[in-house]
Amino acid sequence: IMLTQSPATLSVTPGESISLSCRASQSISTNLHWYQQKPNESPRVLIKYASQSISGIPSRFSGSGSGTDFTLNINRVEPEDFSVYYCQQSNSWPYTFGAGTKLELK
Amino acid sequence: EVKLVESGGGLVQPGRSLKLSCAASGFNFNDYWMGWVRQAPGKGLEWIGEINKDSSTINYTPSLKDKFTISRDNAQNTLYLQMSKLGSEDTAIYYCARALSKGNYFDYWGQGVMVTVSS
Numbered sequence: 199i200m201l202t203q204s205p206a207t208l209s210v211t212p213g214e215s216i217s218l219s220c221r222a223s224q225s226i227s228t229n230l231h232w233y234q235q236k237p238n239e240s241p242r243v244l245i246k247y248a249s250q251s252i253s254g255i256p257s258r259f260s261g262s263g264s265g266t267d268f269t270l271n272i273n274r275v276e277p278e279d280f281s282v283y284y285c286q287q288s289n290s291w292p293y294t295f296g297a298g299t300k301l302e303l304k
Numbered sequence: 305e306v307k308l309v310e311s312g313g314g315l316v317q318p319g320r321s322l323k324l325s326c327a328a329s330g331f332n333f334n335d336y337w338m339g340w341v342r343q344a345p346g347k348g349l350e351w352i353g354e355i356n357k358d359s360s361t362i363n364y365t366p367s368l369k370d371k372f373t374i375s376r377d378n379a380q381n382t383l384y385l386q387m388s389k390l391g392s393e394d395t396a397i398y399y400c401a402r403a404l405s406k407g408n409y410f411d412y413w414g415q416g417v418m419v420t421v422s423s
Contacts, residue, residue, distance in 0.1 A: 229407060241341075
């Protein structure tokens, strides 16, 4: 299953609200997870199963979608949010990651 | 505190083999699936594979199935990745990660270990 993330890069200013897209090549129900990776750090999970929140993750992060189209929303981007975001499917092996969306400061 | 610590990386010549370890602590290792993910320099994440609690189920990404072997030792709370026939394309940071069950997300990740394949 291929995951296509768009855009590849998104330039924003702090305070903006944004949406990142992840599209699957076939239906994966809600078996889709979002990760954030900051430079020189390991990834950390932000959203599980498309829309379920993760303990300790700020509430400005939310997810939606099912089937083939998924969205990660960040309500009012904070300076610490500038990083790379990946989606991953766990619907069928081999589990795969999208290529990532880099969120950068405009 | 959950900790995953990878080791065994370094510089290796093309065609050689290398075995990575991931030492787990702070949780009951026997209760979790474990996986490996890698990241080539400046690139995205690549899912390598995962192993279930008792090693009866192991899945790999097809392109690595004949080169890499995942195993675990529950008595030692350790996950392994045996890599063979290494090429420059295998140069990457290798992460181990924990998953609660099949089809689950990775909730904890190690800090990663660098493997460089070069002559």
